[in-house]
Amino acid sequence: MAPGEAFTHEQTERIERARQSAQTQTGIRFAVRVGALDGDLKLAAERLLGGLADPRNDEAVLVAVSPGQRFVRVVTTPAAKKRISDSAAGLAALAMTSSFALGDLVGGVITGLRQLSDAAGAPAAPTGSRR
Template identity: 60%
Template sequence: MATGEAFSPEQLERLDRALEQAEKHSGIPFTLRVGAVRGDIRLAAERTLSTLVGDPARDPAVLIVVSPGQRVVRISTTPAARKRISNTASSLASLAMTSSFSLGDLVGGLTSGIRQLAEAAGPAATTPAALRPSAPTAAPAGSPAPH
């Protein structure tokens, strides 16, 4: 790994695969942010989460923020996702992640936590396409791309 790079290409592939599988299983977009956070992590996570969806009340989304240097993990969900992922499930996923982190396994902890959250959400609804609300086709300008 080159100096300044947080993850190797193989690790990034593992993380991308975990995020894709979580979304495929649950139908909920998962986004991961790893790095230092300025200010209040809760507010920063909520601000970022609000840019990922068109309507947080209607659109489910999960944001996992990890700042290894600050020893902080924050799992934020939109109200729509919160209906399927309880605070208890989020706390258990956070505990599993931090346990792995303490053993030096950042990628393993992240993939495990993502998998736990997707399992807690349960399988994606199988609503016929004609009855599903249409999703926005593009993120607002300046928004971070999901995962």
Template identity: 45%
Template sequence: MAAGDAFTASQRHQIDKAIRDAEQMSRYEFSVYVGASDGETRPFAQRLHAALAAPDRSVLVLVDPAARIVEVVTGTVARRDLDDAEVKLATLAMQSAFAAGDLVGGIVAGVHQLAEHARRPTLQHGG
């Protein structure tokens, strides 16, 4: 998580816990960047995503509070389980929380929702 100095220790803990929980739930890597974009938002988010340790298996959430922008970038492997419609739903949920003044709650809820959608269904064997 970047720009973390804008958050209290408790808020950072909430976001870090949401990321850890999302990774366990989905088996994908999650990253959150909060801050201003360097240039156009989408290309900036894509560059951040490409610089991650395992971009193909990663989901990056970029939040630019001042510009009121949320970008989600998914890697090629993660995209198999997390489609554009599911990303859009999570983005709308985050934006709704942000509009109500809840930046941390919106990030936590959005990361959780992305992980829920990315979770592979449990295989059940018939008997």
């Protein structure tokens, strides 16, 4: 995909299905942002996540991709980090980067979401008593 080129409807739907699947399987809120970021890229990604979820209480993950800036970042809230380690996030980013290098932006994002979902696993069962 060339810089500045928008996703097709089908590509957008594929990413959205993968995002929803990851969210359903894990109970973690997933968001994907593809596009240029302003200023300090890492800080911009963290700010975006902060605008999507309460960083102190919510389990949330942002996959930020800026192809033109050659930037990929997986940002997690502290609650989500308990289930998705920094190394798992780094491996997902590496897998995405590999796909991006082959020209597959959509496939890379989908692969990253699947890896993050697999790393998180299913949500813990409630700890209430059973009768």
